[in-house]
Amino acid sequence: MGRKLLTEHINVEGINTFEVYRKHGGYRSVEKALKTMTPDEVVEEVKKSGLRGRGGAGFPTGMKWSFLAKPEGVPRYLVCNADESEPGTFKDRQLMSKLPHLLIEGMITSSYALGANTSYIYIRGELLYVLRILEKAIAEAYAAGFLGKNILGSGYDLDLHVHPGGGAYICGEETALLESLEGKRGNPRNKPPFPAVQGLYARPTVVNNVESIAAVPVIVNEGGDEYAKIGVGRSTGTKLISACGHLNKPGIYEIELGLPVEEFIYSDEYCGGIWKGRELKAVVAGGSSVPILPKELILKTAAGENRLMTYESLSDGGFVTGTMLGSGGFIAMDETTCIVRNTWNFSRFYHHESCGQCSPCREGTGWMEKVLHRLEHGHGHMEDIDLLVSVAKQIEGNTICPLGEAAAWPVAAAVRHFRHEFEWHVTHAKEAAQPGAVYRTNAVLA
Amino acid sequence: METTAVKPQFSEAAQAEIKRLLTHYPDERRKSALLPVLHIAQAEFGGWVSPEVQDLVAEVLDIKPIEVYEVATFYTMFNLKPVGKHVLEICRTGPCMLRGSDELTAHLERITGAKVGGPASEDGLFTLKEVECLAACGFAPIVQVREKYYEQLDTPEAVDAMLTELRNQVHRPALPWEETGLPNALANN
Numbered sequence: 148m149g150r151k152l153l154t155e156h157i158n159v160e161g162i163n164t165f166e167v168y169r170k171h172g173g174y175r176s177v178e179k180a181l182k183t184m185t186p187d188e189v190v191e192e193v194k195k196s197g198l199r200g201r202g203g204a205g206f207p208t209g210m211k212w213s214f215l216a217k218p219e220g221v222p223r224y225l226v227c228n229a230d231e232s233e234p235g236t237f238k239d240r241q242l243m244s245k246l247p248h249l250l251i252e253g254m255i256t257s258s259y260a261l262g263a264n265t266s267y268i269y270i271r272g273e274l275l276y277v278l279r280i281l282e283k284a285i286a287e288a289y290a291a292g293f294l295g296k297n298i299l300g301s302g303y304d305l306d307l308h309v310h311p312g313g314g315a316y317i318c319g320e321e322t323a324l325l326e327s328l329e330g331k332r333g334n335p336r337n338k339p340p341f342p343a344v345q346g347l348y349a350r351p352t353v354v355n356n357v358e359s360i361a362a363v364p365v366i367v368n369e370g371g372d373e374y375a376k377i378g379v380g381r382s383t384g385t386k387l388i389s390a391c392g393h394l395n396k397p398g399i400y401e402i403e404l405g406l407p408v409e410e411f412i413y414s415d416e417y418c419g420g421i422w423k424g425r426e427l428k429a430v431v432a433g434g435s436s437v438p439i440l441p442k443e444l445i446l447k448t449a450a451g452e453n454r455l456m457t458y459e460s461l462s463d464g465g466f467v468t469g470t471m472l473g474s475g476g477f478i479a480m481d482e483t484t485c486i487v488r489n490t491w492n493f494s495r496f497y498h499h500e501s502c503g504q505c506s507p508c509r510e511g512t513g514w515m516e517k518v519l520h521r522l523e524h525g526h527g528h529m530e531d532i533d534l535l536v537s538v539a540k541q542i543e544g545n546t547i548c549p550l551g552e553a554a555a556w557p558v559a560a561a562v563r564h565f566r567h568e569f570e571w572h573v574t575h576a577k578e579a580a581q582p583g584a585v586y587r588t589n590a591v592l593a
Numbered sequence: 594m595e596t597t598a599v600k601p602q603f604s605e606a607a608q609a610e611i612k613r614l615l616t617h618y619p620d621e622r623r624k625s626a627l628l629p630v631l632h633i634a635q636a637e638f639g640g641w642v643s644p645e646v647q648d649l650v651a652e653v654l655d656i657k658p659i660e661v662y663e664v665a666t667f668y669t670m671f672n673l674k675p676v677g678k679h680v681l682e683i684c685r686t687g688p689c690m691l692r693g694s695d696e697l698t699a700h701l702e703r704i705t706g707a708k709v710g711g712p713a714s715e716d717g718l719f720t721l722k723e724v725e726c727l728a729a730c731g732f733a734p735i736v737q738v739r740e741k742y743y744e745q746l747d748t749p750e751a752v753d754a755m756l757t758e759l760r761n762q763v764h765r766p767a768l769p770w771e772e773t774g775l776p777n778a779l780a781n782n
Contacts, residue, residue, distance in 0.1 A: 234686045234726040267617075272632065272670045273682075273727055276740040279769055308617040313628045313668025316725065330627035330660075332667040348622060391688045391730035398731045435687055435726075476730070478688055492687050496725050502667075 149403035150377060152365045152385045153358070157245050163280065165287035168248040174293055176256045176364035181301040184367075189260035193363060195371025197383035202228055202319070202356030203434060203474040205458050209371075214343040215261055216351040223351040225263040226328065227254060227360050229270040229277075230312055230319040234435035234496060235476025238387035239357035241399045243270070244277045246361075247284035251307065253360035255293060256367055258305050261353055265306045268357075269324050272312040281309045316500035320548045321354040322346075323502065334504050335548035358387055379405035382457035386475050393427075393481035395419035408432075408454040408461075409446045412479065425481040429564075432461055433473020435493050436553030438560030439486070440470050466560065485585045486568050490561040491519035497554030508551040511542040515558050522572045525580030532569045536562055601646050603653070607633050610770040611653060623654050627664055630654060631671055636739075636768060640680055641672035669724060677713025677720040679759045681705075682737040685723045688730035693747050697734045698723065700752060718760065739765060 161167035168174075180189050194209030215223060227250065231239040243250055250268070258266045270278050285307055288294045296304045310328055312318050318327045322336035325347050346352020362384060366374045375383045382404040388411070391397045396419040402411065411417045412427065421427050430445040431437060447454055449468035454460055461472045480489065498512035515538050521527050539555035546552075562569060568586040572579040579586070603611065611630055618625040630650050631642060638646050647665055651658040665671045672680065683698050698709060701721055707714040709721045729735045732744035736755065743755045 231728045232726055235688050235730050237728045237730050237732075240728050271728065272628065272668065273724075273737060275632065276742075279740070282769075306617075310617070310625075311629055311632060313631065313664070314670035314724070315668050327628065328625060329622065330624035330654075330656075330664065332663055348619065389731060391733065392691045397733075431687075478691070478730070480691060484691065489687055489690070492685075492690050496686050499725055 149401075149406065150385065151401050152374075152377075153242065153249065153361050153387065154246070154399075154401045157242075163245060163247055163284065165248060165284065165291055168246075169291075172368075173248055174252050174255075174291075176367040177252060177259075177293055178299060180256045180259050180367055181299050181303055186260045186262055189256065189367060192366055192371040193260070196362075196366040196374040197371075197378075197381060198359060198362055198366060198374070199382070199458065200356055201358035201362070201386065201475070203233060203436075205472065208355060208359050211343070211355070212261060212353060214341070215353055216344045217262065218351070221350060222265065223261060223263050224347045224353070225254065225258045225261050225266040226321075226325065226347060226352055226354045227266070227268040227357055228319060228321065228324055228354050229268050229274070229357045230324055231274075231357070232271055232316040232319050233474050233476055234493065235391055235431060235478040236389055236434050236474040237391070238389040238399050238475060240274055240277060241389075242357060242361060242387065243274075244280055247281050248288070249361050249364065250281070250357055251284055251288050251294075253363045254307055255288075255298070255305060257353075257355070257360055257363050258307075259303055260363075263353075264304050265308075267328060267347075268307070268309045269318070269328055270309055270311055271318070272314050275311055278309050278311055285309065315502075316496075317502045317548070317550060320550065323548065324354060325352065332502070334502050335550075337547055377403050379455065379457050380459060382459060382472075386456070386472070388456065388475040388477050390418050390477040390479070392477075392479040393422050393425065393484070394479050395422050402456055404455075404457050406456045408456055411456060411477075412446075418479070421479065421481050423481070425483065427479060428482045428484050429480045429486065431470075431476075431478040431480075431557070433471045434476035435478070435496065436556055437471040437473045438466050438469070438556050439490075439564065440468075440560075441564050444468055444564070445470075466556070467563075470560070482587065483583075483585055485523075485579075486561055486565040487519065487523050487572050487579070490558055491516065491523045493557050494519050494554065497550065501550060501554070505546040505551065507542045507545040508554065511538050511551070512554045514538050515554065519558070522569060523580070525572070525576035527569075527573050527576065529570070529573050531573070532562055532566065535559075535569075601638055601643075601649050603633070603637060603649070604771075606771050607637050613770075624656050624660065626654060627656070627661065628668070631661075631665060631668075635671060636765070640676045640678075641674060672720075672722075675713075677707070678718050678765075679738050679762075680720045680722055682722050682724045682727070683709070684725070684727045684729075684733070684735045684737075686726040688726070689733040689735060692733035694734040697736075697746055697752070700749070701736075704752075704756070719756075741766075 198208045199205040318333040323333040327333045342352040448463045494516040498516040503509045539559040542551045542555045571586045647661045705714045705719040713720045
């Protein structure tokens with residue numbers, strides 16, 4: 148069993164209260180940072196830790212922090228992205244509802260490092276019940292002197308607020324999130340200027356995922372170098388993986404980066420194998436927008452190496468034979484899964500969630516959904532398969548924000564690895580349109 | 594769209610909560626409170642935001658009505674038509690589909706008599722709404738009702754337990770700033 152840096156105490160009774168959290172070593176990073184470190188020293192530790200953004204993009208957190216503009220006399224903000232909406236991803240909800248004080252501690256220490264005196268947690272509107280939990284915990288932190296004016300006598304002031312969204316996947320994109328926090332539609336902004344220069348209220352702003360912020364306390368407590376010892380290469384530390392789909396034990400697992408994918412799926416310590424004694428067919432390893440891989444390619448790279456749960460190993464082979472770690476939303480599909488139906492479902496999602504600002508995405512996601520719908524329902528043509536690839540290509544790279552890519556990649560990858568299954572939906576249209584119909588083969592799917 | 598006869602007013606408890614929320618943002622950025630205030634409005638006025646309610650929100654935040662309309666129509670959580678007493682938001686996205694959300698939807702349509710996207714069931718109790726990923730994929734299939742998640746609804750028994758619980762709710766559960774969960778709109782009836 149690997150080390151648990153974030154979730155070690157997650158099942159302790161009462162850990163959601165300030166008192167119990169504190170008794171288990173909570174808020175030590177705030178004391179250490181505010182009393183013994185300069186803000187820049189905190190940034191330095193985060194840089195040394197090698198922590199990469201846990202929301203999906205994997206951009207180094209310390210580097211993102213160092214881009215923050217610091218003009219004299221201008222307020223700057225830290226905003227936590229708790230808009231967890233990527234299909235397959237449900238780690239932040241669990242972390243916040245069970246360990247609210249871990250996120251709050253991370254927000255205080257990180258806000259200090261960035262020189263923010265007002266910070267926000269933007270949480271998706273569906274999670275209002277988690278917002279209530281966080282607000283209660285924040286009130287406790289104020290009462291204990293960890294928030295508000297002159298925290299622990301250090302002279303540092305911080306106000307922390309939780310802000311709900313209203314139901315829109317696009318608000319997980321950081322500039323859409325900032326628009327939403329300003330009370331507007333979640334339309335992503337053109338960049339530059341980047342949020343680090345002009346973010347919330349046109350002030351310098353850092354936006355970080357819940358899990359990234361939650362990793363800051365342990366980095367400050369133990370030091371960035373210690374944190375970086377865990378993991379493999381540029382994939383340092385631990386990662387929360389939310390596993391779902393056709394697994395015996397779906398759930399949230401904190402793993403040390405570097406764990407073999409095969410062990411994660413089949414070991415009883417983790418997902419315990421595929422449900423109902425069935426065979427694994429395919430995996431979407433990092434949330435719905437990353438390329439789907441057939442069993443053969445998720446367990447081993449094209450070169451025959453064991454695939455590991457790291458940013459590098461999962462993307463080995465590029466998009467031809469690899470995928471991405473993404474948000475850690477791990478969706479397993481058994482042999483009864485219809486790939487065409489699943490791809491149509493994801494396309495419907497992206498079409499529904501496109502903000503409509505850029506025509507390639509607004510129209511393209513609609514076309515992909517339509518074409519996939521007709522393939523799935525027995526009205527498809529052979530040309531439709533290449534049409535899908537062509538539409539996906541025309542969306543990619545032609546939109547303001549990455550929702551375009553997020554919509555295009557799953558479709559392109561499904562056709563890449565399961566083309567025969569799309570073809571079967573044309574040649575056996577009637578059969579394929581039956582509810583529960585699925586193409587089965589023992590042939591190598593790559 | 595249906596209209597309410599009298600101009601809606603926020604309850605005192607809601608007004609106090611809105612005042613508290615406004616302290617979270619810079620004075621000149623009152624508009625930031627729009628989404629949280631829309632959530633309060635929907636809870637106060639029977640689970641949906643009518644044009645009159647949206648106008649009220651604009652007035653409270655001192656912004657133009659169009660600024661509320663464009664936001665209320667963008668985000669999927671705000672219901673723009675009257676709804677039943679309980680809105681069942683069924684997740685339909687991939688991971689839930691893999692664990693039976695299509696079957697769950699069909700089952701709910703059968704036993705409530707309501708249709709997804711249609712009006713409430715004849716007894717006025719249930720509105721069915723399909724939504725996208727609710728971030729609880731490991732506990733699929735899922736239904737959200739107001740602030741509560743009902744998880745692992747993969748057996749008729751689990752679904753029955755949820756519906757029984759909802760049928761037995763006289764009023765919606767109270768929110769943190771309220772003393773009772775009695776929605777303003779119903780109290781006025």
